[in-house]
Amino acid sequence: MNDMVVKIEDLYKYFDGRCVLNGVNLSVPRGCIYGLLGRNGTGKTTIIRILLGLEPATRGATELLGAESNRLTARQRGKIGYVAEGHHLIQNYKVGKLAQLCKNLANQWDQKFFDHLMSTFRLPMDRKIKKLSAGMRAQLNLALAMAINPELLIMDDPTLGLDTIARRQFLELAIDLIQKEGRTILFCSHILSDVERIADRIGILRAGKILVDCSLEELKRRIKKLRFIFADKAPSQLHLNEIINQQSSGREMILTVANWNQQKQAFMETFGPASCSEIALSLEDIFIEC
Amino acid sequence: MLIKREIEALAVYMLLPLVLALVVIALVISSETFARSNYRQLGVSSGVVLSFWGISGFLSLYFAGIGSYQSYTDRNAKVSTFLCTLATTRHQIFAAKTIAAVVYILIVLILLAGAYVILLMILPSRPVLLNPSGLLGRMIFTAFWAHLAGYGLGLLLGWNQGRIIPTFGPLLLSIVILCMILIKGFSLSAGVVLMLAAAAALGRAWQKFSTMPLQ
Known part of the structure; x- marks a missing residue:
């Protein structure tokens, strides 16, 4: 049916x-x-x-x-x-x-x-x-x-x-x-x-296109906003798929990315960040980022 | 329910033709009474009959104006848009509009025909001039289709953007209809042509209303 x-x-x-x-x-x-x-x-x-x-x-x-x-x-x-x-x-x-x-x-x-x-x-x-x-x-x-x-x-x-x-x-x-x-x-x-x-x-x-179509939980799970602090200057360009937003300033990089997974995490680790923390996203934050 | 709504919506605009029809009846009766008492039957009666035809012509224009005004305000006030979101279809809304108009046209024509019949009954000689072989029937038949064609044209033109076409379009097209009646008279052939014109105007208005975006 x-x-x-x-x-x-x-x-x-x-x-x-x-x-x-x-x-x-x-x-x-x-x-x-x-x-x-x-x-x-x-x-x-x-x-x-x-x-x-x-x-x-x-x-x-x-x-x-x-x-x-x-x-x-x-x-x-x-x-x-x-x-x-x-x-x-x-x-x-x-x-x-x-x-x-x-x-x-x-x-x-x-x-x-x-x-x-x-x-x-x-x-x-x-x-x-x-x-x-x-x-x-x-x-x-x-x-x-x-x-x-x-x-x-x-x-x-x-x-x-x-x-x-x-x-x-x-x-x-x-x-x-x-x-x-x-x-x-x-x-x-x-x-x-x-x-x-x-x-x-x-x-x-x-x-004019549906960019996202999923449950609210899935949306929050899929979209991550991460703060990376690097020992030296943050890399200016990342060759990473599904980046929604990227802002770099000095040693800090704020990255919003869809479908965050272990491969993407491993890729980011090759740049040797000193720390990585997740920034909590509300639906409004996700909407603005998208 | 939709028909009742449309009849109520049109009621205010129908007051004028209804009052006009009643005035004609009153005029007919009073003038005939006056004529009989003064032995001047035909002179006064002819004047009344002429005004009778004039009113009939005016009503075609009036119904065209009403059709135009109805669709113009419908579009601006988004009435059909709202009705379409209830348990109705566009076809039902259009049918209700048309039925309401037909009801009013018939009421007005019945009143006018009533005045005409009274005129025939009052006149002692009942001159052939006033009812040569079924003139009344042909007059009602032709006038009905003329009014309905006017209404259909009005509906159709009223959906146009802007104000010039909804205002002057029905006027011009109704004048064409009236010219045809003047040339051909209240004849069966004129009635048939007007019937076709009414069907074409209403058909096109229905097609347009069924497919156009409702803002």
Whole structure:
């Protein structure tokens, strides 16, 4: 049985001749919280929009819940919750009217959970969407997406505009959702501490390609940042594979390297370093290094 | 549910043609009453009938404007983008828009036809001029397709970037439609041509809406 909830194969996207996605391959298994990272303009939102069928791909195939993105039926769409960047809801609707619309269109609707979220977020039902703050719109968008009890929740920078408490509530909700059997979350965020907290698999986009696609533990295991102190001057050039970053200053060399192993360690020892110590890396450090 | 949403969304813009249709009915009745009491039946009636045709023509332009405005605001307010992320498809959203427009066109035409029928009933001589062999049926048939073609063209042009094409495009194309009605009259052949124009405009609008990126 194919248990990949999200599948992207050889995806290309050009905007006015500019390549934004350059052969992206990505799979998200059922029950996974996948954090998609990348700097501004690397194509995270474009990937999500193509997955949801809002944007056509230039080339390649994308699937959600086993169906082609541009052929998703209403029923299949009803199993996908989406929290959009900027939270563009229907601006001239009141909160209550929008909730009613979403409820009437949904395959299933958990009114009790929705009411709970509305009271947790303290969202007024009688206020127009355009009168809500960005943070309130984000919370409403999240509540609407969660109330349909989605099999797959896709979130594009969902915590943007949320204060610290609301962000914490959001993360707890995401964890609650994932604890329900078989739920999957795909999200991108610029707040890497959030990603580190809930994601169990990470993808890093750079120059339109997936540079890293592995579990968080594996990522931390694979990428090492080492400080070497040499007796004399640090070597200026190293002929070593998979160096991510290298900085030398006097006797000190800071080296960030992928897939650190015994061979690489033996190679470094040929330069006779006086000491070698590992610098702990957070996800944010890894992201910046990459 | 989507159809209800579209009908509600269009309701404000439909007030004008509905009020206009009601004004025509009131005008017909009052002018005929006046004409009967003053023994000047045909003079007043002809004026009313002329304004009746004028309103029908104006409505084609109006529906084109509504179609254009609807897609222009839809694109800017990202309404369809939001709806597409719920349990709906683009085809359903487009079908709901079209059905809502058809409902309003029919309401307006029924009201106008009602005014026309009242006119025929009130006039004691019931002149042949006002209903030569099924004119009412042909008029409704032609006007329906003219209004729907106008709406389809409006929808199609409203998705263009910028403001000039969404604003003036439907106006120009609706004038072409109106010129055709003026030349050919409310005839069956004019109705068929307009039906084809409406099908082409709506078909192209549907194709465009189904494939274009929703921002």
